[in-house]
Structures are given as structure tokens and as C-alpha cells.
Amino acid sequence: QKEVEQNSGPLSVPEGAIASLNCTYSDRGSQSFFWYRQYSGKSPELIMSIYSNGDKEDGRFTAQLNKASQYVSLLIRDSQPSDSATYLCAVNIKAGYSTLTFGKGTMLLVSP
Amino acid sequence: GAVVSQHPSWVICKSGTSVKIECRSLDFQATTMFWYRQFPKQSLMLMATSNEGSKATYEQGVEKDKFLINHASLTLSTLTVTSAHPEDSSFYICSAPSATGGEQYFGPGTRLTVT
Numbered sequence: 001q002k003e004v005e006q007n008s009g010p011l012s013v014p015e016g017a018i019a020s021l022n023c024t025y026s027d028r029g030s031q032s033f034f035w036y037r038q039y040s041g042k043s044p045e046l047i048m049s050i051y052s053n054g055d056k057e058d059g060r061f062t063a064q065l066n067k068a069s070q071y072v073s074l075l076i077r078d079s080q081p082s083d084s085a086t087y088l089c090a091v092n093i094k095a096g097y098s099t100l101t102f103g104k105g106t107m108l109l110v111s112p
Numbered sequence: 113g114a115v116v117s118q119h120p121s122w123v124i125c126k127s128g129t130s131v132k133i134e135c136r137s138l139d140f141q142a143t144t145m146f147w148y149r150q151f152p153k154q155s156l157m158l159m160a161t162s163n164e165g166s167k168a169t170y171e172q173g174v175e176k177d178k179f180l181i182n183h184a185s186l187t188l189s190t191l192t193v194t195s196a197h198p199e200d201s202s203f204y205i206c207s208a209p210s211a212t213g214g215e216q217y218f219g220p221g222t223r224l225t226v227t
Contacts, residue, residue, distance in 0.1 A: 046216075105155055
């Protein structure tokens with residue numbers, strides 16, 4: 001059973017702080033990792049993808065991948081109230097048109 | 113990024129009727145599309161994988177005779193909920209993988225309410 005685990009939260013941070021979202025996965029063969037943001041009542045929106053160990057930065061977002069520990073994280077710097085959403089971690093085990101396995105998501109609340 | 117559309121965005125139907133939801137890739141071709149369902153405050157649940165020119169692959173527990181999927185072209189997949197019941201009320205979302213594979217792009221979703 002391939003699993004992706006996330007803390008459901010909510011994770012509450014004040015505006016301007018760094019939010020740290022974590023995800024672990026069970027299949028050691030997983031190759032591609034994604035973070036999606038989902039606002040209430042909306043569909044998921046891709047915000048980050050990462051394929052190799054280390055950090056990947058895009059604006060205020062940094063994705064971190066550690067395949068040895070089967071761990072992927074998302075850091076959001078200078079958190080804004082508009083970042084309040086559910087963040088979904090998704091994994092697929094091979095490149096190409098493979099099915100994504102989603103975690104249950106972590107709700108982030110950024111207070112003004 | 114790639115754009116995926118869905119129609120309708122919301123629909124209300126009576127119990128026992130059928131509802132068709134369309135999913136289109138607007139600026140790219142998709143031989144594969146995915147259909148998800150999401151109940152309130154729950155995560156995405158993959159229902160089926162739609163394959164252009166062949167039968168869909170359904171996840172365990174999803175009734176293929178109730179949720180009919182047709183991938184008629186490289187840009188269109190449809191999901192028909194047959195004989196809908198109130199428990200089918202949910203948020204239905206489709207997605208298509210990028211041309212390079214890996215990431216999926218989601219449509220805006222269809223909210224179905226069965227009365």
C-alpha cells in the first residue's frame with residue numbers, strides 16, 4: 001500500500017512568519033514530488049515540483065526533498081493571509097503518466 | 113501552464129437522473145485524464161483513469177456501471193453519473209498530466225448536488 005502522510009493541522013502561523021509543511025511517503029521508489037494548494041471549494045493548484053534531493057526555491061516557496069528519509073517539505077516564507085489553504089503533497093513512483101498518490105493535506109492558517 | 117476546463121461548474125439534479133460532466137484540455141492533448149471525487153473536508157479520491165481510445169481504469173470500490181467514462185478525443189473526457197442519488201453529491205475534479213509527465217493539471221471542478 002503506497003501511502004503519503006501529512007499532518008492534517010491546522011498549522012497556525014502569524015503573518016510574516018515561515019510556515020513549514022511536512023510530508024512522508026512509503027514507496028522508496030517514488031521519483032516525483034509535488035505540492036498543491038487548494039483553497040476551500042476550489043480545485044488543487046500546482047505550486048511546486050521537485051525531483052531530486054535538496055532544495056528548490058520559487059519565490060517565497062522552497063521545496064525540500066530527502067529521499068533517504070522519504071521526506072519532502074514545503075517552506076513558505078513571509079506567510080500571508082492569502083496563503084491560508086490546504087496544502088496537498090503528491091507523489092508518483094515513476095516518471096511519465098503515472099497516477100499521483102495524494103496525502104490528506106495540511107490546513108494552513110495565517111493570521112494577520 | 114496547461115489549462116484544463118470543466119463543464120458545468122455546478123449542477124443540481126433530481127435523484128434517479130443522469131448527469132454528464134465534461135473535462136477538456138484546452139491547449140494540449142491528453143491521452144490520459146484522471147477523475148477525482150472530493151467530499152467536504154476530505155482529501156481527493158481517485159475514481160478512475162480515462163484513456164483515449166480504450167476503456168477507463170476504475171479504482172477499487174468505484175462502480176464502473178454507475179460512473180461512465182468516455183475519452184472521446186485527445187482533448188475531451190466525460191464522466192456520466194447514472195441514476196444519481198443524494199450520496200453522489202460531491203465535488204468532481206478532473207486532471208490531465210503535462211506533456212513531460214509527472215505533474216497533473218486540474219480542472220476547476222464540478223459541484224454536483226443530487227436532490
